[in-house]
Each structure stands twice: as structure tokens, then as C-alpha cells.
Amino acid sequence: MSIDSKNIRFLAYGALASFGTYFCMYAFRKPFTVATYENLDFIGVDYKIVLIITQVIGYMLSKFIGIKLISELKPENRLKYLLAMIAFAELSLILFAWIPSPYNIFFMFLNGLSLGMIWGVVFSYVEGRKFTEILGVILCASFIVSSGVVKSAGLLVMTYFNVTEFWMPAVTGAFFLVPFIGFSMMLDRTPPPTEEDKILREERLPMSQKDRKKVLVNFFFPILILVFFYVCLTAMRDFRDNFSREIWDAVGYEGDVAIYTLSEIPIAVVVLISIGMFAFIKNNYKAFLSYHYLLIFGALSIGVSTLLFQNSLIGPALWMILVGMGLYICYVPFNCVFFDRMIATFRIKGNAGYLIYIADAFGYLGSMAVLLYKNFGQNTISWLQFFIYGTYIISGIGAVISMVSLWYFIRKHKKAQQVPENNYISQTYEQPV
Secondary structure, eight states: OOOOHHHHHHHHHHHHHHHHHHHHHGGGTSGGGGOOOTTOEETTEEHHHHHHHHHHHHHHHHHHHHHHHHHHOOGGGHHHHHHHHHHHHHHHHHHHHHSOTTTTHHHHHHHHHHHTTHHHHHHHTTSSSTTHHHHHHHHHHHHHHHHHHHHHHHHHHHHHSOOOTTTHHHHHHHHHHHHHHHHHHHHHTSOOOOHHHHHHHOOOOOOOHHHHHHHHHHTHHHHHHHHHHHHHHHHHHHHHHHTHHHHHHHTTOTTOSTHHHHTHHHHHHHHHHHHHGGGGOOOHHHHHHHHHHHHHHHHHHHHHHHHHHHTTSSOHHHHHHHHHHHHHHHHHHHHTHHHHHHHHHHTOSSOHHHHHHHHHHHHHHHHHHHHHIIIIISTTSOHHHHHHHHHHHHHHHHHHHHHHHHHHHHHHHHHHHHOTTOTTOOOGGGSOO
């Protein structure tokens, strides 16, 4: 792949615009999780847990709505969606602060509902390009880094501006409102995919109901098992994210504001480099298979790092970084490049947003289920111990499913070579390496 000065300028512009837009979005979603809301509950359930579950329900519902809306999204409507959704999210946070508890819980649901489709809109700008891996992984790095940064920002807002836990989310979001608008407008000026992009990665088109059904029927088994893996990943990743303060406190970092940001930076760098390198694999089929090997590695590393931590062979900070690294090595591809390469490999008529939102919708359903199970089924187990158990489970499930999916797609590709008239398969093996 040649990268001349024009390509470098495009990459720099697209990376900054997409990263900045999604980074700022997190300031409207995550700061409230750094608050403790002590001595508050709702119908006998910890108030913070109720807020997290409520927001996840809204976020999850938005993902189900997005299966249709994002797959049908037209380019000229992208910016309108972004600005409307972020304005609604900030308004929800203001009403959350203004309305007394527990009646303000509903506005956290509206906050999640308004933010759930932003990822699909942002990714629609960068998919289907020869540089999608690079742009996609930089975009994904935004939610790895931003979660810790906006939590630190939330703590700083409460500490230095003397803002209450209820007003802190709205105030933090307000600081990021103008940057979000600026980055969104930059993103909307990103040049559309070139003819070379369309040849290498397939042209991405809005999908009809018939198109969506056809894809689902032809790839039902791999979608089923991969979505199940993604459900587990999302649940564990969200648990680590939402209760990072409780986990860090339990391993000896209580009161350390910087740890939320510093621990995520090496994760973002490793994920950025490892997945970004796949952009140089021009053959879509080979790249798609290679992503499976990456998933297997990531899944196994989660379990191995926990085993090393429990045997005192590594410290708690390194353990949290390695587990986060394994989680995001598996989680990030599903959010962008895995399905992007799948579409290019099998010449699917449509866009990656459809498959991403199928996975995301059920992923957040799993995240909510884990929260409910921890609170009502395993409430005697500490946050740390529950997290440790979860790492072993996700490690085993992920490794097995990734190997089964790899076997399935190898067989499907071989069959496609024997039946070239297959509507969904092109002769990807003839593409240059």
C-alpha cells in the first residue's frame, strides 16, 4: 500500500476528526460513573447501579433502533444526526441534575438513548476505505482513552469547581460541547471513498430490509456465535469500565485520580499499532482470517494475565493493563474492521454498520444482564472477585468461538471458489497480497 503526502494528509485529517468527535461524546456518557452516590438507593438497589443499568437500557434500545437507521443512513443526514443527538444528551444531563432523585433516573435513560447511535454515524464516514483499519483503530482508541480521561475530568470538576455529583455530568459535558461540534463539522467535510477504495473494499450502500435479511440468512451461524462472544466482551468491558473505581480501590489505588488515564494509554497504543498494521494486508480474505488469530490471542491473554496476577507473578496495575489490552484487542475489531473486512471478502451489498449494530444491540443486553446478576445473584462477592471470575469465563468462551468461526469461514471460502456464481462471494483469492 502506497502512502504519499496526499494520503498522509487525508489520514491525519480523518483520524483527528473521527477521534475528536467520539472522544468528546464520552464526556456526555461516562463521567457520572466516577461518582459514588453514597447512601442513596432506589427500591432497595444501589443508586449508582440503577443509573448505570438505566443508561445501558437506553443505550441498548438505541442500538436496536440503529440496526435499521444506521444501515439505511444517507451521507447527507450524518451531521444532523450527530448534532441533534449530542444536544439531546446534554439536555438530559441538565434535567438529571435539576430534577431531584430518584425521579431523575429517567433522564439517564434518555441520555443513553440519545448517544447509542453516534458510533454508527461516525464510523460510516471511515468504513469502506483502503485505510479503514488505520482510521478505525484510531477511532476505537478514542473510547479506550476517553473513558479514563473524562472520569478524571469529572473528578476534577467536583474537586476544583465544587460541583455536586448530580451536576458534575452536565458540567463536564458542557466543557466538551463546542469541541464536539467542531470535530463533527470537520468529520462531515471528510472526502468520500475514492474509486480505488470501492474496488479494494466494496462500495458501501444504504441497505433495504431485503438486503439485511439476505445477509442474515447467508451468514446466520457465524453471526450468531460471534455476537455471543461480543455479548460477553461488552459485558466484561463495560463492567471493567463502569466499576473501575471500585476495582482500582480494591487493588490499592484508592484516591489516585491519574490511574484511570495512565492505565489506558498503553492499551490504546498497543491496540492502535497491532490492528493498524492490518491495513497493509491488501488481500481481504487473508486479513479477515488474521483477525481471527488476533481474537484468539486476545482471549487467551486475558485468562493468562489473571492467572499470573493471582499467583503474584505480576502486580495489580500491570494485570489491569494486560486484561484491558486483551479485552480491547478482541472488542475493537468487532466495532469496526472485522465486519468491514468481512463485507469486502464476501462482497456483501450493504455496510458494516448493520452488522456492528446487531452485535452492539445484543452486547449491551448482555452488559445489563451481568449488572443485574452481580447485584441480585452475586451481591456477596466483591467487585474485584467478580471481575476475576469473569476474565476466566471470557477467555475460554472467546478462544473457542474464534477458532470455530475461523474454521467456518475457511470452509465457506473454499466452497465459494468451487461455486464462483455464489452471490455473496467474489474471487478474493485473486486479489494481490
